[in-house]
Amino acid sequence: MSDQRLFAAALLDPDAPCPAGLIAWNGSDPARRFAVYRNNVVVSLIDALADTFPVTLELVGEEFFRAMAGVFVRIAPPGSVLLVEYGAGFPDFIERFEPARSVPYLADVARLERLRVRAFHAADADPISPERIARALANPERLPTLRVTCHPSLSVLRSDYAVASLWAAHQGHGDLAQVDPFVPESALVVRVGLDVQVIALPSGGDALAAGLADGLPLGQAAALALAASEDFDLTAQLAMLLRVGALTALAQPTET
Amino acid sequence: MSKSLTSTALSATALSLALSTALSLAAAPASAADHQEKCYGVAMKGKNDCAAGPGTTCAGTSKTDHQGSAWKYVPKGSCEKTASPTSPTGFGQLAAFKEKKT
């Protein structure tokens, strides 16, 4: 077995012995010195998760979060040197993590925070110009088959819990004591300029945004949204998507 | 347009009306925007402007990780402050879990 393989295994396993062949000038136990590396690795990765999931941390408290993150780090160290990608599997881990079962919405709040980081670093794209939309409107009969490209930062999170309100209450928007976590909510995550926004979607709004993001034609996505809710306000939701720059291109599929 | 698409898609007229109205609404100042929409950023906390998730550094840490072999933690954070901290479906038995831990 290679030296680095042994060293690496011992970094993540607190019960593993200190790797052989390490020495100190004064003959002191090298395990104490090796512990510095062990600690650097685990603490820095827990810190990385704490950076990505600050509301998740607040919900369960720092002690619980860091202990939970420590379990995750040892099971699933980063598979990429790009730490910004680290933690993609953390929400699923939380969902299965028995001691967190008393906070059933924790995993979805973590999913929302992960989508925010993803949105923050997503590619840049300009919103569709009003002129381009005006041109599409000049051929109304072709609007149902129009396909829309969404901003690379856009994603939709559908939850059985009040994810958007829970997250917002931790940013100073609204009173956490008034939030019932067990009310289903959907959230749109999108970067507007340089800021990532979390937008609570009304019933049907999730179907529209997710449908467009999945590449459905405009008419089909709108029909799905209306099927989800009789009260669905298509105009308001399209206006919102345009206002935040969530739509970046229009295309008419070539006639078949 | 294919028949199957027509049956599941919204009419061209309805779409045209919605999109043209949306276009003018979107161009209106934000104050006139739909007020039922709840939109949250992180502007409340200035230092979070660049909340970007984790970054690499080339530094070590002086913080210490206390790894215990037995799990002894319970969620003790803002989850206890929500309007209904326990689940109607029986998940959220914080108190019961706390009792079990010792």
Next chain:
Amino acid sequence: MTMQFSHGSSARGAPVRRTHPDGLPDRAGLGLKPQHFAEILATGPDLGFFEIHAENYLVAGGPFHHYLRRIRDRYPLSIHGVGLSIGAEGPLDATHLDRLAALLDRYEPQSFSEHLAWSTHGGAFFNDLLPLPYNLATLNRVCDHVGQVQERLRRRILLENPATYVEFAASTLDEAAFITEVVRRTGCGLLLDVNNAYVSGVNHHRDPQAYIAALPLSEVGEIHLAGFAEDRDAAGAPLLIDTHGAPIAAAVWELYAFALERLGPTPTLIERDNDIPPLPVLVAEARCAERWIGSARPDRLEVSA
């Protein structure tokens, strides 16, 4: 093994550092931190350069590139890799090298540097700079990897001396000799981290001045300065940890002055990655480094010699 050095003479000769006209200016710079982006653009602090960690900018778009583009338009840039894992037993990550090459093409930095360390194994990334035994097997591997990096990036890189907490029974060379040989074989330059030299000197009970004097100083392209934290080993001896989380220690400033006497003016980075203070605090540390750089100019040395 323990290392023996004869103490270097403190006599001042002419500065030995080879300078590169396209390199970083002989001034002080700061690590670029997102919390300072907007303030840097608004106030334009008088600094020699900024340095970024490459891996933080290997993202598609958004604020990091928005601000870096604007800051790069106004300042020289150093790109410092933390994830190439040049000392790894496994092969270099070709995908990562490609991404780095694209980042360098995009921002055309005056300098690119990496570490004499490893940080990946078996597909896992440990986010720490892990130590190497200094022997022939490591030397061959490190030289191969440095050569591959320089070929792919089509430029000379600077290799940074590490801060370490353990030594290896399998080492057959001392660290300065090892680095000297890597520089000789690959033609790479040296990023002299004075804090690392001090931290490792204390941790391994060796004289940091003698260590620096034994390095190939003519090939130094940049200096790093940072703060450390103090711990103890199992025998109670001081064990310094390279945290980049504190102001630069007085002993490190002294060692910096010692290095500058030999090098002449050298681009110097103030590194702060943890407990990051307001920008003016870091700018003040950079000013302090610039005073030392100023006093290391050859004309000044002649006057004082």
